[in-house]
Amino acid sequence: MTSHPIRDLTIIGGGPTGLFALFYAGMRGASAQIVDALPELGGQLTALYPEKYIFDVAGYPRVLAKDLVRNLTEQAKQFHQETGIPSHLGQRVAGLEEEDGHFVLVTETDRFPTRAVVIAAGIGAFSPRKLPQAFAAEWYGRGVDALVSTPESYRDRDVLIIGGGDSAFDWCAQLRDKAKSVTLVHRSDRFRAHAATVSEVQAAAAANDGKVAVHTFHEIDAIFGSERITGVRLKDVKTKATREIACDAVLPMLGYVSDLGTLLEWGLDIEKDEIKVSTSMETGRDGVYAAGDITTYAGKLKLIASGFSEAAIAVNQAVHWIYPDKKVAPGHSSNLAVFGQKDD
Ligand SMILES: Cc1cc2nc3c(=O)[nH]c(=O)nc-3n(C[C@H](O)[C@H](O)[C@H](O)COP(=O)(O)OP(=O)(O)OC[C@H]3O[C@@H](n4cnc5c(N)ncnc54)[C@H](O)[C@@H]3O)c2cc1C
Structure with missing residues (x-):
């Protein structure tokens, strides 16, 4: 003490x-x-x-x-x-x-x-709201970060951000120049974030240069890796179709x-x-x-x-x-x- x-x-x-x-x-x-x-x-x-x-x-x-x-x-x-x-x-x-x-x-x-x-x-x-999926619990500290304390630690990494509020969009906007790629995943297409930041992120995703992507109506369905995360599987909540994405950092921005x-x-x-x-x-x-x-x-x-x-x-x-x-x-x-x- x-x-x-x-x-x-x-x-x-x-x-x-x-x-x-x-x-x-x-x-x-x-x-x-x-x-x-x-x-x-x-x-x-x-x-x-x-x-x-x-x-x-x-x-x-x-x-x-x-x-x-x-x-x-x-x-x-x-x-x-x-x-x-x-x-x-x-x-x-x-x-x-x-x-x-x-x-x-x-x-x-x-x-x-x-x-x-x-x-x-x-x-x-x-305290930050945790991912509800039971399989996610073991990945906290091994690639899933409850809080962003040092943005610099995401430099040149593939970052997946989950959420549709201000924090999700703010971090997407802030990390897109540091990270190798930033992918935002949200369960619906309704965002609770500042309109200017939403537009900035959407414009970056529309550039389609592999730096920023936005997946609406998706949720995280599985996490892959051994010691640390190497990728996730996303599921389309409407069609149930799945896709795999390489990433080494997952930031749940689900409120507090x-x-x-x-x-x-x-x-x-x-x-x-x-x-x-x-x-x-x-x-x-x-x-x-x-x-x-x-x-x-x-x-x-x-x-x-x-x-x-x-x-x-x-x-x-x-x-x-x-x-x-x-x-x-x-x-x-x-x-x-x-x-x-x-x-x-
Ligand atoms: C979306 C939204 C919009 C709002 N808009 C307005 C507005 O327009 N005008 C207005 O007047 N009000 C508004 N409010 C309300 C306003 O934010 C609150 O009245 C104000 O934040 C209260 O301030 P506070 O310092 O008393 O408490 P808080 O802002 O809640 O701060 C309390 C702090 O105490 C910490 N804490 C609690 N327990 C412990 C503990 N055991 N150990 C250590 N730390 C602890 C917490 O982590 C927190 O940081 C809004 C609220 C929300 C959610």
Whole structure:
């Protein structure tokens, strides 16, 4: 187990709520870090709809989800210029322990001591949805990759991407210049992806130069190889005709499943798989606050805008709880010395 240095605040979840909480902690002079199960920051915005426009975030007439995540990251980063965003990704928090007067958040491999906790876990920890075909299970790690972490590792390889959403098309578009070939396979001809990316991939397939192919109404029917994958058999879901394709990497892009896991057993006020919070974002356990989609209260709206406000309340309360001489109210950012203004 790797044990990390203690922080004032540890934020579970790096979605928009968690990212704004990280910024707010910096503004209040509290040390903080994010722990997230996903390999990238941004929560639902990154995992589910990076290319969609959002129209109801204050100050933006419209903003692409991925651009909002980038800006939130930039905003939080101003307090961490030298070290970069303090985030621990690919780490799913499973335990909340108490030790020597502070908390410890526990993942499979790491321990994160912390004086207070902000739970911004949204709809739970995401993990990539696996291929439903039983025969596929043994090929994970031997050619089937659940996540793309290093695009460069697909250089000069024959890649098969399964799915019809944004992730499938985005990776098809991104890998087509690196990989020897990219084949996209989807069970229907209806795509849930950004129209411009669909057009780009379809145009590349129409060039018929062996670099990009799209097979609609097909699904994977068998995987071949010994140590690693060397090819797959595809089946036409309408005619049942099959064809074999050589490939050495299979990337299922089938979306994510989310799971709240053990979080519901931490002695918090839980109502229908959500954390019932007070107007101060208290959870029923001293020193543990919550914000964003994971919370419930009368009149709750599951929106990014609500998450921002709740993050500010949770962090201000947590800072005051840890350091009672620090006020709950932060003052106006336009007056704060931390931003180089004079009336702190
Ligand atoms: C398709 C779609 C379109 C949407 N459009 C809009 C819109 O136009 N406007 C709007 O306001 N809202 C929109 N939403 C809703 C919005 O995305 C959510 O309200 C927002 O993402 C909530 O942010 P969050 O940070 O609270 O949670 P999330 O974004 O869900 O982030 C939570 C993070 O916590 C992590 N996590 C959870 N449990 C653990 C754990 N145990 N350990 C480690 N990490 C954990 C997850 O991996 C995740 O990254 C949309 C949602 C969808 C799906």
